[in-house]
Amino acid sequence: MSIRIGILGYGNLGKGVESAIRQNPDMELKAVFTRRDPKSVQVRTEGVSVLSADALETMQDEIDVLILCGGSATDLPVQTPRYASLYNVVDSFDTHARIPEHFDNVDKAAKAGGKIGIISCGWDPGMFSLNRLYANCILPEGKDYTFWGKGVSQGHSDAVRRIEGVKDARQYTIPVPEALEAVRNGENPELTTRQKHTRECFVVAKEGADLSRIEEEIKTMPNYFSDYDTTVHFITEEEMKRDHSGLPHGGCVIRTGKTGFSKEHGHVIEYNLKLESNPEFTGSVIAAYARAAYRMNREGMSGCKTVFDIAPAYLSSMSGEEIRAHLL
């Protein structure tokens, strides 16, 4: 019997989860739920119905795991605790400062409902977090580095789009090659924000807009750009569509550390991702953790979990014997 999945929210991430489910033969997409008019949403998987989010109040017998694909700012803080009392759920909550509060809310709801609620699942937080934990446990004396990119930051692209005179924009976060190399060489550099990443913006300006004013506003924007070296390119709408319609991303987590009686030996642990589609990769991580939520709940577990709390074997559709034989 397949694991029956529901998706709430059909944006980029919801679509990424949808295509990941097709690659996992033990899973089946049961329905997509939306707060929009269901008739206005067209999903790609044949035979899958689009339902109003209200229908979730009564579908516990038809959905094994509900995947929450809303935003971290306002959707997930409400949705995840709400649905964790009714369903096993997985979200990709990424507002770091609010994780403790979110964890507690989801934990209470999931325990009350006897369900599993997995939060902050994806690649960062998610696979990057896991690799930070493993590397810290192996090398207690060392230093952590996280580099993001080259990839599109949606938050930064949105910030540029809000500037007057900007019609469209795409922002790439790019690690500084010299910084990366120094870290990989075990030089343990202390790096400022500016030394770690540069930012590159591609902007379509409205007709007659003052380009130098736009460029200045981008480069001096606090929090988003002022601490970075930023390059701005003005391009046409056609160039934007042709060259910048994807959502690639990636990056790496590196820990360098010492071992030995006199700390005489250095080690470098690196986890590196190169992703042509950020939402599809995130959706693929979430699909694997949906399997874990289902299996852990079938074993009688409940409550809020993160990637730290989940034994890796739960992610696999293979048996213990099979993974020991093929992957150990």
Next chain:
Amino acid sequence: MSIRIGILGYGNLGKGVESAIRQNPDMELKAVFTRRDPKSVQVRTEGVSVLSADALETMQDEIDVLILCGGSATDLPVQTPRYASLYNVVDSFDTHARIPEHFDNVDKAAKAGGKIGIISCGWDPGMFSLNRLYANCILPEGKDYTFWGKGVSQGHSDAVRRIEGVKDARQYTIPVPEALEAVRNGENPELTTRQKHTRECFVVAKEGADLSRIEEEIKTMPNYFSDYDTTVHFITEEEMKRDHSGLPHGGCVIRTGKTGFSKEHGHVIEYNLKLESNPEFTGSVIAAYARAAYRMNREGMSGCKTVFDIAPAYLSSMSGEEIRAHLL
């Protein structure tokens, strides 16, 4: 209260575990056990006694986790099941074909004794296995690659040392840079053994030995060298000592795969290790898993476990709240 560790076997790995324990403030090395005359073994940690392996029959109240540092060929198949009924144990068993049998033997013994027995712990098997599993679960449609090196292979060094006329030898396994690059570029190459790694040998010959006969014997040795492009350098004893006394190693596990409704997006997941001391790094992984064995057993669990069965949080001395706050 510290986790009290015992080490059985004081070779390179035993020494690596000893120095790892010093870097984990919640652990204490209680004793080193040996099958040699204990008086002949000098350990580096002050105040730690060296005892005969026989003493292990009666020390259950003094040791929380026993780390087995013997060899996979003949020591561990006997030792791990034997001591898993008396202690929580961790080993680094790496004879791949015999893992199912070893798992079953350790599982029976550990369950009978109410203990945890962790097998095949280190970096390969160990961290590399974990990364193969995670990457396979995230990208169900893809291809796995493992490259080893640059690093010293002890088995291959020993094989060269057994050749007549050879006084000492060191063998380095080296990934072929072009193969690595093709994999990282997502080209999904099909690679033969020869295309993935080369082998480089440094040999000290006995006086008067026939160097070209030695070189020929190395390069044509079945299993070890005949399927590889091998380079042989004859060096002096002084050069061997000066340039080749370390035990560096490392390598990487890469999975490339596709996502999307039409498999239109490619992804590359890479886990990469650069290690100046193979036994110290392996010992550091084992120390973290010793903590997991102790904590899982305190929660009432028993039986044989591999890295696949252990939730990452068990490896850390920090609380769930702390790891969520600092590493998620």
